[in-house]
Every structure is written in C-alpha cells, then in structure tokens.
C-alpha cells in the first residue's frame with residue numbers, strides 16, 4: 043500500500059500571487075504596459091514562498107510577460123516602464139540583473155500525464171521545447187512523462203525527439219538545445235489511479251528538485267474518464283511540498299451541464315479553483331489574443347462594436363480532413379461539443395463582452411461570463427447538423443465518417459453544425475451571431491467575420507449595382523491559416539467613369555512580421571507556469587457554456603435528428619445557407635476570394 047507524503051495544499055496556489063519567481067526573461071514577451079499583481083494572503087502559509095522570492099529580487103513576469111521586479115511588488119510601484127524596460131535595480135543580494143541563476147532558485151516540475159498519447163507528442167512536448175528554446179522556461183526545470191505504456195527515459199526521448207522543431211528564425215544552436223532539453227525529460231510508467239505509482243513519481247520529482255523550492259504543474263493529456271483519478275493521486279501523493287501545484291485539464295470538460303458539474307465538483311474535492319487551468323487552446327491563438335487589442339486600442343473600431351453598426355458576426359471553423367484516428371472519441375461528442383461549445387463560444391464571448399475594468403483575468407472573465415449568461419436559448423430551428431459522406435475526386439476516394447472503424451455504422455453524430463445565436467443585451471439585441479463548424483470540408487480555416495450594416499442613403503448606390511450586401515464593409519480576423527486582419531472597404535475604380543470596387547485593407551501577418559507565430563500551447567503553458575488565468579476557462583464560464591448548449595444537444599439526441607449528408611471535401615450542407623438566409627445573412631466564406 044502506498045504512503046502519500048503530503049496532502050493537497052490548495053493554499054499553495056494563489057489566484058493572483060506573484061507566483062512565478064523565475065529569473066529568466068522571455069524575450070518574445072516584450073513589455074507593452076505594466077500591471078501589478080495582487081499579493082495573495084495565503085502566500086504567508088508557505089514559509090519559503092513570497093518572502094524568499096522578494097528577498098532575491100526576482101524579476102516576475104506578469105500575464106503579458108511584463109517583467110515586474112519583486113522589489114517593485116513590495117514597494118507598490120510597477121517597477122519598469124514600457125519604453126525603458128526594467129528600471130535600473132540591483133538584486134537584493136547586491137548582484138546586478140543578469141548575474142545568472144543562484145543555486146537556491148526555485149524549480150518547476152512539469153508532468154505530462156498521458157505522455158504516450160497523440161496530443162502530448164504533437165503539441166505539448168514541442169511547445170515546451172519551444173519555450174525552452176526561447177529561454178522562457180526557468181533555469182531549473184524537469185519534465186516528466188507519465189502514462190501506462192512501458193518506456194524508459196531514453197525511449198520517451200526518442201518518441202518525442204522527432205516532433206521537436208526549431209523555429210524558422212532558429213539560431214544555429216538548435217541541435218544542442220534539443221539535446222539539452224531532452225536530457226531534462228524523464229518518464230515514469232504508472233497507472234492513472236495508483237497512489238503507489240504517483241508516490242514513486244513524487245520521489246523521482248523530489249530527487250530532481252534537489253531540495254529547492256519547487257512548483258509542480260500537471261498536464262492532463264488523457265481521456266476525461268480518468269481525470270478525477272489522476273487529480274486525486276497527483277494531489278494526494280505528488281503535489282508540491284513547498285510551492286504551488288497546478289493542473290491543466292484538457293477538454294472535454296464533460297458532455298453536458300450535469301456531467302460537467304459533476305466533474306467540477308469531483309476535481310474540487312482535491313483542488314481549489316485556482317489550481318485548475320481548463321485549457322481551450324483557441325484562446326491561446328495569436329489572432330484570438332489580438333481581438334481585444336484590435337477593439338480596445340483602436341478608436342475606429344470600438345464605437346462601431348454594437349447592433350447599431352454591425353449586421354451580423356460569423357464564427358467559422360472548418361477542417362479539410364475528417365476524424366482520422368479520433369473517431370472513437372469524436373463519436374460520443376460530435377462537432378457541437380468538440381468545437382462550438384468551447385472554441386467558437388469562447389471567441390464569441392471575447393468578441394461581444396463589454397470593456398472590462400482592467401486586463402486582469404478576473405475582470406475579463408467576469409465580462410465574458412455576462413455575455414454567456416445573456417445568450418438567448420438556442421432553438422433547434424436555428425441549428426443545422428451535417429455528417430460527411432464518402433466522395434471520389436481526381437481518382438481518389440475519400441471516406442465517409444461512418445467508414446471509420448471506431449464509428450458505429452448508424453451513427454447520427456454531427457461532423458458539421460451551423461447555428462444562429464443571439465445575445466439578449468442592449469449592445470447586441472437582434473444581431474445574429476452565426477457559427478459554423480465542420481470536418482472534412484473544402485478548406486482548413488478559422489475566422490471571425492464582422493459584416494457591417496449598409497450605408498444609410500448611400501450616395502453611390504447606383505455605382506454598386508443591385509447587390510448592396512456586396513458593398514457593405516466587412517472586417518475579417520483570420521485566425522488560421524495565414525493569419526490576417528483585413529477590412530473590406532469601397533473605393534472608386536481608377537478611370538473616368540464612376541464605378542466602385544470593394545478592396546481589402548490587409549494586415550497579413552507573414553508580410554508584416556518575420557517572426558514565426560508561436561503555437562497556442564506555448565502561450566498557454568507559459569501562462570499556466572506564470573499563474574496567469576486570463577486565457578483559461580473559469581468554472582462559471584463553463585457552466586454558462588453548457589447551459590446554452592445542453593438543451594439543444596438533448597433535443598437533437600432525443601429526437602434522433604438525422605444529419606444532412608455532405609460530400610467529403612465540399613462546403614457542407616446546403617441547410618447552412620438557408621439558416622443564414624433566414625436572418626438575411628450570406629456566409630462570408632463562400633467564395634475563395636473572401
């Protein structure tokens with residue numbers, strides 16, 4: 043029988059503490075404005091925590107990567123200015139900044155539970171390597187893979203090494219950095235509900251941590267039915283004895299309101315809300331991050347951001363491949379749970395929220411949750427579901443969804459859905475927010491399209507022809523691929539006649555910036571390490587998101603609504619066009635020029 047060394051210590055995690063006390067500064071996260079973190083009173087429960095960090099004069103990055111000095115946190119000033127960078131200060135032990143790590147600096151241990159899986163290999167290890175490569179991880183860190191598969195440290199390293207990449211702007215030390223990173227990666231095989239195995243992991247972690255103040259981050263990259271087992275074991279047998287313990291939970295967070303509520307309650311038996319980081323990786327995407335910047339830092343947009351000027355908003359997600367390899371998971375969730383209830387709804391909430399009091403996580407999440415709670419009930423009439431069928435093109439056969447061996451032949455699970463949603467508040471009353479998400483469509487894209495109203499009494503009506511919709515302004519935020527923000531405006535075609543054209547004012551990221559855009563998982567992992575919760579889902583947001591979709595999902599399932607079949611590689615069911623037309627809307631992505 044295993045003996046656990048310590049019990050979970052929610053007090054070791056504080057919502058707004060200066061919890062990251064690592065001395066490295068991450069060059070990519072350059073300061074723009076500064077924000078002071080509040081101190082968490084429960085820090086005082088941790089003998090080594092805040093006082094030690096402050097005593098060392100660590101530079102602490104805020105949510106946006108702004109270096110804050112612990113000294114400034116003590117004396118209440120923000121400590122540096124965006125233009126000048128960190129103010130001239132010495133570490134309290136008299137050493138100048140950049141003197142290199144001290145041997146008693148804290149360490150962070152990151153355990154990826156489900157390390158043998160697809161997500162771990164495809165996204166999590168590569169993101170951690172990218173952070174390491176960019177000097178965004180603290181000096182002392184250790185990464186452990188944990189899953190049931192039998193593997194040695196070396197075998198884990200081999201299995202992940204192929205997925206690590208250096209950035210396009212890589213420096214010539216990439217190979218060395220990879221080796222150095224891999225040397226910090228270890229593996230512990232174990233069962234997900236075994237106290238004994240987690241206690242063994244704890245011992246290994248302690249050994250690597252070498253008596254330093256140590257923080258521990260667990261990433262649950264596993265199927266949801268084992269989340270609670272793992273959290274129980276990790277919390278009881280492997281939480282940090284000295285620093286914080288945090289857990290990143292991957293979606294799905296339940297299947298409906300009930301199961302999500304149960305999951306939250308079960309997790310909270312072992313963790314406080316502050317320790318739970320529910321990830322929605324779309325919130326970590328560069329252009330989703332940019333949404334608030336675009337709106338709140340440009341005078342030309344915010345005044346237009348309401349029913350007065352906006353005719354409709356479209357949130358579009360499409361993939362040009364099917365469920366390949368994930369049919370087993372997908373069939374019990376479907377596209378509404380997989381994409382709409384989380385990724386698209388989160389974007390909608392960010393888009394539609396009122397200006398928050400500040401950029402603090404709680405202020406932003408308070409505004410988002412108000413939007414979610416103001417949504418009108420979603421009617422079945424306002425939803426179209428589809429499923430892809432097999433299709434042959436250019437001599438190649440594309441499979442149907444139900445050809446996936448892990449999917450039942452009579453499955454009614456939607457691989458496509460379109461929905462019209464409404465926000466019942468003063469700003470957005472009557473404005474359709476149209477969502478569309480699908481797999482096995484003609485292209486891979488994710489975008490937000492904002493269609494503005496017609497110009498009243500348009501003087502140039504005649505020069506446009508009869509289709510006034512074509513002449514309305516449209517703002518497109520292309521999340522992926524080829525990240526861009528463009529605004530369609532009307533201009534005169536040069537020449538002696540008065541003919542108008544619709545053109546793009548285009549901010550194409552690849553043309554403007556040479557630096558490669560970081561993967562969403564990099565940003566989110568770094569935020570979790572830094573204790574920044576802005577891009578993670580709070581439990582009341584999750585409840586509100588499920589409250590919106592659960593009745594619809596129940597109705598679809600109880601009534602066994604048959605999805606409209608659409609060919610693999612097509613633009614999806616025609617029903618989506620009728621749905622949009624019902625609200626006088628045309629999908630903005632119908633032509634490839636758009």
Ligand SMILES: NC(=O)C1=CN([C@@H]2O[C@H](COP(=O)(O)OP(=O)(O)OC[C@H]3O[C@@H](n4cnc5c(N)ncnc54)[C@H](OP(=O)(O)O)[C@@H]3O)[C@@H](O)[C@H]2O)C=CC1
Nearest residue numbers: 156158159160161162189190191263264265266292293294
């Ligand atoms: N893959 C993706 O692109 C995305 C995944 N997610 C979510 O992330 C999590 C991980 O995804 P992914 O890596 O694809 O998942 P996998 O199905 O690959 O599972 C990860 C690991 O969990 C273990 N495992 C799998 N099934 C079971 C089971 N029934 N009981 C116990 N252990 C099991 C396996 O490890 P072992 O057998 O060695 O113990 C497996 O390697 C899931 O919750 C998924 O929904 C979210 C977004 C995208």
Ligand SMILES: O=C1O[C@H](COP(=O)(O)O)[C@@H](O)[C@H](O)[C@H]1O
Nearest residue numbers: 293323361368380381385488522
């Ligand atoms: O969460 C999920 O996201 C992916 C799409 O993510 P992206 O970053 O590649 O756009 C999707 O394929 C998967 O079904 C879903 O679970």
